Amino acid sequence: MHGPLRTAIDDIAAAASAFRAWDDQGRIAAVGTGWGDALTDLKDHLAEHAKGLRLLADGHSITDTDVRDCFEGW
Amino acid sequence: MSDVPELFAQLLRQDFSDLEAATGSWQKLTEALDDARTGSGKRVSGPLHKAGWAGVAAHYGFAALEATESKFRTAQTNAQLIRTVLSTLSTRMQAAQRKLRHAVSDAESAGHTVTEDGWVEPRQAVDPAYHNDPDYADAQQRANAGLGGFRARIDAAVAEARRVSSEAAELLHQIDPFDLDKQYGGAQAAQDAERVGKFAGLSRDDIPDGKHPQRAADWWAGLTAEQRAFYAAAFPDEVGRIDGLPTAVRDQANRTVLDMALNDYSLREGDLGYHDRDSYRSLAALKDRLDQEDTAPAHKRLYLLGFDTSKDGRAIVAVGNPDTARHTAVNVPGTGNQLNSVNGQINRAAKLQRAAGHSSDGGAADVAVVSWLDYNAPEANFDSVKELELNFGIATQGRAQDGAEDLRDFTHGLRAAHEGERSHLTVLSHSYGSTVVGAADSAGGGLDADDMVVVGSPGMAADRADQLHIDPEHLYVGTAKDDWVSDTFGDTTLGADPKDPGFGAQRMYVDTGGHGGYWDDGSTSLENQGRIISGLTPLRGGSS
Numbered sequence: 338m339h340g341p342l343r344t345a346i347d348d349i350a351a352a353a354s355a356f357r358a359w360d361d362q363g364r365i366a367a368v369g370t371g372w373g374d375a376l377t378d379l380k381d382h383l384a385e386h387a388k389g390l391r392l393l394a395d396g397h398s399i400t401d402t403d404v405r406d407c408f409e410g411w
Numbered sequence: 412m413s414d415v416p417e418l419f420a421q422l423l424r425q426d427f428s429d430l431e432a433a434t435g436s437w438q439k440l441t442e443a444l445d446d447a448r449t450g451s452g453k454r455v456s457g458p459l460h461k462a463g464w465a466g467v468a469a470h471y472g473f474a475a476l477e478a479t480e481s482k483f484r485t486a487q488t489n490a491q492l493i494r495t496v497l498s499t500l501s502t503r504m505q506a507a508q509r510k511l512r513h514a515v516s517d518a519e520s521a522g523h524t525v526t527e528d529g530w531v532e533p534r535q536a537v538d539p540a541y542h543n544d545p546d547y548a549d550a551q552q553r554a555n556a557g558l559g560g561f562r563a564r565i566d567a568a569v570a571e572a573r574r575v576s577s578e579a580a581e582l583l584h585q586i587d588p589f590d591l592d593k594q595y596g597g598a599q600a601a602q603d604a605e606r607v608g609k610f611a612g613l614s615r616d617d618i619p620d621g622k623h624p625q626r627a628a629d630w631w632a633g634l635t636a637e638q639r640a641f642y643a644a645a646f647p648d649e650v651g652r653i654d655g656l657p658t659a660v661r662d663q664a665n666r667t668v669l670d671m672a673l674n675d676y677s678l679r680e681g682d683l684g685y686h687d688r689d690s691y692r693s694l695a696a697l698k699d700r701l702d703q704e705d706t707a708p709a710h711k712r713l714y715l716l717g718f719d720t721s722k723d724g725r726a727i728v729a730v731g732n733p734d735t736a737r738h739t740a741v742n743v744p745g746t747g748n749q750l751n752s753v754n755g756q757i758n759r760a761a762k763l764q765r766a767a768g769h770s771s772d773g774g775a776a777d778v779a780v781v782s783w784l785d786y787n788a789p790e791a792n793f794d795s796v797k798e799l800e801l802n803f804g805i806a807t808q809g810r811a812q813d814g815a816e817d818l819r820d821f822t823h824g825l826r827a828a829h830e831g832e833r834s835h836l837t838v839l840s841h842s843y844g845s846t847v848v849g850a851a852d853s854a855g856g857g858l859d860a861d862d863m864v865v866v867g868s869p870g871m872a873a874d875r876a877d878q879l880h881i882d883p884e885h886l887y888v889g890t891a892k893d894d895w896v897s898d899t900f901g902d903t904t905l906g907a908d909p910k911d912p913g914f915g916a917q918r919m920y921v922d923t924g925g926h927g928g929y930w931d932d933g934s935t936s937l938e939n940q941g942r943i944i945s946g947l948t949p950l951r952g953g954s955s
Contacts, residue, residue, distance in 0.1 A: 341443035345436040345490075352433040352497070358421045359504075359576035364584045368493060375588035376444075376490075379482055383447070386455070386475060389468075 338380050346373040419529030419565065422504075422511050422572050430501045437494035441487055441640065448483035449705075456480065457705035481670050485596035488667075489586050491644040492600070492607045496586075498637065499611040500579040507572040514564035521557055529569065531561045578610055597671040604645030613638060615646050624655030624824035631656050652717055654824025658734045662714040669698055669718065690720040693751040697726060700754055710736075710764075710776040713757065722787055724750025727821070730760045731779030734828050738771060738835045740764075740780045740944045741822060741860075745842025745867070748788045756782040762930055763839070766941025778944060783821060786814025786847055806904055808846060808872050815851035822858045837862040837944045841929065842896060846872050846905045852879040861885065862943050864919060866929040866936070867894050870905030876915035887943055889919035889929060889936060896926045919949045 346369045353366035360366075456476040464472070515525050524532040536554030541547050586603050608614055619627040631639065643650050643664050650656060651664035676683065676691040683691060697718065704713045709732075716727040733739040740763060744756055760780040768775025787810050822836065838860040840848040849871025852858045857880020865871065866889040876883035890897045890910045901908030909916050921936040923929055929936045939949035 338443045338447050341436065341440045345433070345440040348429070348433040348436040349497075352429040355426060355429040356576070358418065359572070360580045362580060362584075364580035368583050368586075371588040372489070372493070372586075375591050376440075376486060379479070379486060379591065380447075382479060383451070386472075386479065389472060389475075 342373070342376055342380065345369075416528035416530075418569050418573060419511075420527060422508055422569055423515070425504065425508060427501050427505055430497060430504075434494060434497040434501060437490055437497060438637070438640075441490040441494060444483055444487040444490055448480050448487065451476065451480050451483070452702060452705040454706075456702055460699060460703040461706060481674065482591055482596065484667055484670055485591055485600050488597070488600040488604070488644045489588075489591070491640055492586055492603055493583065495607050495611050495613075495637070495641050496579050496582050500575060503575040504572050507568045507575065510571070511565060511568035514561055514568060518557075518561035518565075521561070522554070523558065523561065525561075525565075529565050531558060531565065533558055582607055582610055597667065597674060601645070601647075601671070604641075608641070608645050611641065613641055613645070615649060618642065618646060618649045619653060619655075621653040621655075622820065624653075624820055624827040627653045627655035627824070628827035631660075651715075654820045655827040656824075657828050658714050658716065658729060658732050661716050665715040665717060666701065669694060669701075669715065672720070673698060687720075689751065690724060693724055693753070694718070694720070696751070697728075697753060700757060708776075710778070711761070716781065717785060718750070719785075720750065723790070725785050725787075726750055726753040726756075727781065727783050727785050728753060728757050728760070729779055729781040730757065730764050731775075733779040733781060733825050733834070734830050736779035736834060737773060737777040738767060738779075738837070738945050739825060739829075740767065740778070740837045740839055741783050741818075741825070742780060743783050743786075743818065743838065743840040743844035743848055744788065745840070745844040746789045748784050749790075750784075753782065753784065756784060759930055762932075762937065763940060763944060766937050767944035768941070769938070770942045770947050771945035780944070781825075783818065785817050785821065786810060789843055808850060808905060811843065811846040811850040811872055811905075814847045815854060818847060818851040819855050819858060822860065823856065826859055835862070835946045836860050837864065839864040839866070839940060839944075840868070841865075842867045842869065842926065843905075845909070846870055849873050849879060849906060849909075852881055857881065862946075863887065864889065864940055864943055865909060865916075866890070866919075866921070866940075867897055867926050868909050869896055869900030870903070870907065871909050872906045874907045875913075876909070883915045884917065886916040887919035887939075887949060888914075888916045889921040889939070891921050891924050891926070891928060891936075893924050894926045919943070920951055 349369040350366060353360065353363065353369065356365055456473065459469070459472070518525050518531050522534045526532065533551075533555045537547055537550045585606065605615065619630050621627060634642070639660070643660055647664035647667040651661050651668055653661070673691070673694055676687065676694070679687075680691075701713050701715060704711060711730060712732070714729040714732060716729055718724070718726040742756070742760055742763060748756065760782040764775050764778050764780045767778040767780070771777045789810055822838065825836065826833070836859065838848055838858050845865035845868035848858070848863065848865065852860070852863070853873050860881055862885045863881045864887045868888060868890070871879070873879055876886050879886065888909045897908070897910060901910065907914050910918065919939050921929060921939070923931045923934045923936040928934070929940070931937060935950055942949050
């Protein structure tokens with residue numbers, strides 16, 4: 338997902354620049370920053386989930402607290 | 412003078428390639444979000460559900476995974492809406508640009524000069540030295556007859572571009588990334604969708620009402636890929652319920668609605684009444700079952716074709732995709748079935764699919780079986796005569812007649828949505844479900860089924876098989892020797908006894924007992940239903 342997200346953020350920034358005369362409040366540019374940040378966070382949370390599941394799968398001695406910490410914030 | 416002189420030059424020369432690139436990349440992002448969500452289901456939550464992962468870690472893990480997958484669904488909807496706004500902005504601005512350029516070109520062709528700020532100069536048709544000539548004014552007036560029109564067209568084009576860009580900017584501002592929250596996001600996205608739809612000229616009112624499945628199928632086929640993506644994202648509650656639309660589309664739409672319903676119950680968990688608590692549990696169990704089968708082979712995947720929590724609740728779930736199956740069966744259950752028993756009905760559908768697979772050249776991969784509980788089944792307990800609790804629903808045809816049209820629309824919808832050669836369709840039913848089937852097949856255009864199986868039937872709302880649309884040679888009636896429901900209720904208020912030779916149907920050999928044994932593993936009863944589903948005739952005695 339990283340590639341399509343990066344491209345979408347870059348392309349909307351370029352569109353915002355080309356349309357500056359029509360969008361004096363920068364709403365188009367704000368889509369790239371606001372949604373870009375939110376979707377990047379969402380993507381990064383997947384990595385945390387994977388870490389939590391790896392803890393469970395690799396058979397190390399772990400506590401439920403360790404696993405719970407990987408899913409914190411939800 | 413144009414209202415906004417500075418925008419005249421901007422619109423005249425505006426380059427839309429960046430906007431079109433952004434439209435394309437947000438469409439790709441929508442697809443990537445969908446892949447991430449379904450991938451999480453197939454590779455993470457699905458296998459964990461199937462493996463029976465339990466415990467404290469599982470509790471937190473599943474809750475987090477459900478939240479993530481729900482957020483991806485919301486994100487996908489919002490990305491689709493953003494894409495639609497950008498696309499509509501580009502289309503309408505380019506239309507305004509064309510109008511502007513045509514107006515300028517027409518003005519110049521008429522001999523006028525259009526200045527840098529969009530002002531159309533009057534044409535000097537006569538030498539000003541002759542301004543005292545009595546014909547001067549008339550000649551000037553004739554030469555500039557179109558002047559006002561050109562100025563108005565230029566102003567209108569610029570105003571349109573300004574209006575469209577302002578609307579688009581406001582809509583983008585309202586699609587708020589802070590709505591990317593598990594419990595609120597889906598509902599908020601649906602509200603944003605109505606507004607974006609209005610901007611893009613795509614309305615909920617465009618969606619067919621579902622009463623004419625072929626028309627619905629034709630409508631969907633006539634949409635562009637972008638329009639389909641928008642309608643599915645914006646109006647999942649409508650798209651999910653329309654007979655005639657593709658199964659996969661309805662499934663995704665219904666899963667979105669299921670997600671939103673579960674989030675809504677979760678928000679109100681402390682205040683739920685008895686009915687809502689039961690619905691919440693039932694829907695959560697349904698979602699778990701759907702998630703478990705996300706990793707199943709393609710022909711065993713589940714497709715949610717509808718659900719409802721009103722009264723006792725309803726659900727329509729397919730095992731395998733009827734749009735591509737060579738043999739499709741629709742199984743209509745009888746009394747006592749409701750939303751909280753749908754898991755059992757899914758198991759029965761899976762069993763019928765396996766049985767049909769044994770008889771079909773392509774195996775179970777050729778077969779899809781739909782569990783159709785989309786009528787208000789009467790509440791009755793038929794475990795034994797002693798435990799029988801009657802209610803008025805079982806004694807009359809009312810609920811069967813009420814459900815008949817929906818069943819007809821459903822089977823006609825399967826026909827309309829099917830890809831390629833016409834599939835072989837079998838409608839099976841048990842107990843009061845057979846009364847529904849009879850009521851449906853005796854009116855309107857019938858069910859358009861190739862074969863029909865009724866087991867444990869108390870009556871099919873008909874006196875004779877030839878009153879139904881199904882060819883009597885293809886109507887199979889199976890009744891166990893000790894099925895007291897068939898014996899007690901046949902020839903009473905629910906129609907003639909279909910096992911009676913005078914009814915005109917074919918008898919299907921059964922070797923099981925009681926009212927509920929027709930799907931016993933290893934039985935000829937089950938084998939015969941499988942044979943009929945795969946287009947063969949049933950065995951007349953024990954297995955060959």
